Amino acid sequence: MSWLTGHAGEIAARTLEHLLLCGTAFAIALTIALPLGLLAARRSRAGLPLIAALDAIYTIPSLALFALLIPVMGLGFWTAVTALVAYAQIILVRNVVAAIQSVPSWMVDAARGLGMTPLQVFLRVELPIAAPVAIAGARVAAVSIIAIASVAAWIDAGGLGTLIFAGIERQDIRLIAAGTLGIAALALIADGALRVAEHALRAPTPPAGG
Amino acid sequence: MASIRFAGVRVAYPGAARPAVDGVTLAIPSACLAVLLGPSGCGKTTLLRTINRLQPIDGGRIEIDGRDTAGLDPIALRRRIGYVIQAVGLFPHLTVAQNVAVVPNLLGWDSQRVSERVDTLLAQVSLDPQSFRDRYPSQLSGGQQQRVGIARALAAEPSILLMDEPFGSVDAIVRASLQKETLALQRRTGATILFVTHDVEEALSLADMLVVMRDGHFEQTGTPAEILTHPATPFVAELVDADDALRRLSVITLGELTASAARGTPLPEEPGTIPALDAGVSLRAALAVMLETGAPRVRVMHDGREAAVLDLDTLRNAVRR
Numbered sequence: 001m002s003w004l005t006g007h008a009g010e011i012a013a014r015t016l017e018h019l020l021l022c023g024t025a026f027a028i029a030l031t032i033a034l035p036l037g038l039l040a041a042r043r044s045r046a047g048l049p050l051i052a053a054l055d056a057i058y059t060i061p062s063l064a065l066f067a068l069l070i071p072v073m074g075l076g077f078w079t080a081v082t083a084l085v086a087y088a089q090i091i092l093v094r095n096v097v098a099a100i101q102s103v104p105s106w107m108v109d110a111a112r113g114l115g116m117t118p119l120q121v122f123l124r125v126e127l128p129i130a131a132p133v134a135i136a137g138a139r140v141a142a143v144s145i146i147a148i149a150s151v152a153a154w155i156d157a158g159g160l161g162t163l164i165f166a167g168i169e170r171q172d173i174r175l176i177a178a179g180t181l182g183i184a185a186l187a188l189i190a191d192g193a194l195r196v197a198e199h200a201l202r203a204p205t206p207p208a209g210g
Numbered sequence: 211m212a213s214i215r216f217a218g219v220r221v222a223y224p225g226a227a228r229p230a231v232d233g234v235t236l237a238i239p240s241a242c243l244a245v246l247l248g249p250s251g252c253g254k255t256t257l258l259r260t261i262n263r264l265q266p267i268d269g270g271r272i273e274i275d276g277r278d279t280a281g282l283d284p285i286a287l288r289r290r291i292g293y294v295i296q297a298v299g300l301f302p303h304l305t306v307a308q309n310v311a312v313v314p315n316l317l318g319w320d321s322q323r324v325s326e327r328v329d330t331l332l333a334q335v336s337l338d339p340q341s342f343r344d345r346y347p348s349q350l351s352g353g354q355q356q357r358v359g360i361a362r363a364l365a366a367e368p369s370i371l372l373m374d375e376p377f378g379s380v381d382a383i384v385r386a387s388l389q390k391e392t393l394a395l396q397r398r399t400g401a402t403i404l405f406v407t408h409d410v411e412e413a414l415s416l417a418d419m420l421v422v423m424r425d426g427h428f429e430q431t432g433t434p435a436e437i438l439t440h441p442a443t444p445f446v447a448e449l450v451d452a453d454d455a456l457r458r459l460s461v462i463t464l465g466e467l468t469a470s471a472a473r474g475t476p477l478p479e480e481p482g483t484i485p486a487l488d489a490g491v492s493l494r495a496a497l498a499v500m501l502e503t504g505a506p507r508v509r510v511m512h513d514g515r516e517a518a519v520l521d522l523d524t525l526r527n528a529v530r531r
Contacts, residue, residue, distance in 0.1 A: 110299035113264055113372075114312050114362070115289030128303045 003174055010163075015182050017158035021077065022145045022186070025084035029092055029141065032085065037096020037134075047097065054090035062087065062148045066155050080149065080157035087148055088141040095137020099130035128201070135198040142190045150183055160186075212275050212369035212402050214238040214261060220269030221256050221426075230256045232426035233270060238419065240369075243396050243403045247413040247449070248423035254406045255296075257423070258372050261404065262291045274370065289313055292363030292371035292401070296378060298355045300347040306332070306358050307343040313366045331361040335391065353384035360392070364399070371396075373405045377412065389416055410450055414438070414461050422446050434461040455529045456494055464496055464510045465489030467528055468518035484519075486511050493525055500525075 004011075040047030060068070065083045073079040103126045111125045153161030160182040167175030215238070221231040231253045238244045246254040259265035260272055263284040272279045279287060300309050307328045314324045329339040335357040347355055356376060363371055373392075377385040389412060396403050407413050413420055414434045422429040422437065422445075430442040438458045441447035451457055464487055485499050486509040496508050500522060507521040 106295060106299055107301065109264065110293070110295050110301070113259075113262060113288060113293035113295060115285050115287075115316055116312075117285055120316070125301060 004178075007175075007178065011178050011182065014158065014160045014162055014179070015186070017162075018146070018149060018160045018183070018186060021080055021152055021157060021159050022084070022142070022149050022190075025081045025088065025145050025149070026142055028081065029085045029088035029145070030138065033089055033092030033096055036089070037093045038100065040093060041097045041100035051090070051093065051097070054093055057086050058090045062151050063154070066151055070155060075156040077157050079155055080152035080159075084145050084149060084152075088145050091141040091144060092137060095140075096130075096134050099133035099137070100126060102133045103129045132198050132202045135194055135201065139191050139194040139198070142194060143187045146183060146187045146190060150179070213240045214370065214402060214404070215273040215276075216257075216260075216270065217273070218270035219257070219260060219267055219272060221253070221260060221265060222268045229268075229426050231260070231267075234426075234428050235270075236421065236428065236431060238402060238404065240402055241396075241400045242418045243393070243405060243416055244419040244421060245405045245407060245413045245417035246421050246423055247407060247410065247417075248429075249449075250408060252423040253426040254408075254423045255374055258374055258404055258406050261370070261372060262288045262293060264288075289316055289366060290368050290370075292366075292368035294359050294363045294371070294373040294376045296375045298347070298352070298359050298379065300355055300358055300362070302347050305344050305346055306337075306350070309347070309358055310362045310365055312362060317366055327365060328361075331364055332358075334364075334395070335361045337361070352380045353388065356380055356384075356388060357391075360388075360395075364395070364401075367399070369401055371401045371403045373403060375406055375408070378407075378409075385412070392416065414450070414457070422449060435466065456497075458529055459494035459497060459525070460492050462493045462528060463489060464491050464493065464508075464520060465512065465517075467493060467524070468510050468520060484509050486516070488512075489517060493528060496520065497525055 036050065040050050057065075062083070065086065066080070069079045069083055073082060107125055107129065108121060111121045116124060149159050150161035150164060152159050153165050160179045163175045163179030163182070167173065167177075167179065216234050216236045218233045218235055219231055220229055220233045222229040234257065246257060248254050256265055260267050261274075261279070263279060274282075274287075301312075304312075307325075310328045310331055311324045314327055319327070328343065332339040332342055337354060337357055342350075342354070342358075347358070350358065356379075359376065363373075377388050380388065392403070392405075393416060395401075405413075405416060407416075417434050419431065420434050420437050421431045424445055430437055430446045432440075435458075437446060438450055438452050438461055441450065441452045447453065468489070483505070484507060485503055485505050487496055487499060489510055489512045499508060500506070507519055509516050510518040510520055
């Protein structure tokens with residue numbers, strides 16, 4: 001216990017670093033993935049090669065991807081963010097595509113037939129129907145980013161991975177446990193928060209009858 | 211009030227062996243209920259969707275009230291044409307009231323007017339506004355969903371209503387009552403309705419004008435009675451089962467028959483022993499009455515007065531080919 005109180009400051013600092021790293025990566029990844037996903041869903045000619053390319057990035061082991069970026073970007077925060085964004089892309093883009101395609105064609109047809117403009121069809125019909133599906137994908141991406149971000153410590157980007165690497169070096173199981181549990185807690189919290197958002201956005205489906 | 215005119219309308223899907231709609235020409239007068247009847251793949255839905263320009267045309271022109279629709283803004287055009295799609299088509303994330311209010315909201319009506327309109331429409335399609343407004347489509351039966359779909363299509367008082375196999379997903383009893391309500395609604399609003407179906411019974415019972423389609427062209431156009439009594443091609447005869455004499459009797463009313471036939475001679479018998487039927491009753495129903503009561507003739511009443519007398523021979527002649 002006294003160990004924990006002695007290291008509370010560092011654990012908190014590393015957790016904040018981890019949050020900042022992952023939050024930044026997640027926000028940038030979403031900003032890129034939404035238009036890319038929309039494009040891929042609407043234009044399969046552009047979408048298929050795009051998804052193939054993102055798939056290829058995903059097959060690179062995380063440690064190797066970080067290593068590959070060092071000669072280009074050097075060490076540090078933004079290198080780690082770049083790697084995390086690249087990883088999250090395929091998960092997010094695939095899900096945005098799946099989400100848009102989950103809107104039945106008859107629904108889009110009805111919306112157009114009633115006289116909605118393309119923008120109105122998107123905002124009033126496609127987005128509300130697709131959002132819960134897309135957020136389900138965002139949950140997976142968020143958890144992946146939080147887990148992979150532990151490797152960021154290896155390129156001096158900080159975060160809870162720092163505790164794990166330090167623990168391995170000093171053969172201190174307590175440091176490893178603190179880092180691991182911290183990451184797991186962050187992942188659970190992020191997953192839970194997005195799950196709440198997903199449920200709030202789901203079309204109400206109360207028990208049938210009446 | 212709106213008339214629709216197709217002039218050489220053609221739709222060709224890329225890569226298809228033949229055009230989906232192959233140069234059809236037809237004038238549908240205002241306040242007419244026209245039914246497009248044909249097997250699946252005959253082009254009837256495609257033709258329907260050319261009217262609100264969901265389906266672009268590759269040739270010919272479509273006029274509404276004499277104006278070429280190609281020159282109109284498709285968004286504005288769709289907002290003044292009611293559209294009831296196959297398989298209901300309600301938005302699952304919106305309540306019944308929000309679904310019905312879609313077009314009025316697009317048109318920018320104020321919320322008070324929208325709300326009143328929603329209540330009026332729900333009542334018109336036999337749904338109690340109080341208990342249905344705030345429900346979601348998933349909480350409704352198939353028939354109730356279909357009623358909401360019709361209310362939504364009627365929301366902005368369109369002069370044209372397009373209905374694409376609207377009752378395909380409901381059971382026979384609900385379908386019959388929805389058909390009856392569609393007819394009543396059409397008489398009340400005076401809307402021009404274009405109704406697509408592959409159900410012959412439905413087509414015969416609803417149509418003012420029946421259009422039989424096959425492979426992208428019109429096989430025959432006419433009233434149900436004309437098509438049943440004088441099918442133009444073997445395909446039409448088979449499709450509508452024109453050999454069925456009872457079916458032919460079912461689409462002709464007593465009034466239609468007696469208007470053309472010579473007036474019957476005054477009856478020697480006591481009038482009380484002869485069944486009296488309204489002129490709007492079908493010949494088939496009249497025959498059923500004769501068979502049931504054993505009466506050799508019926509009196510045809512028009513506005514409460516005896517207009518003619520009809521006997522079995524007249525019926526027989528009407529159905530003979």
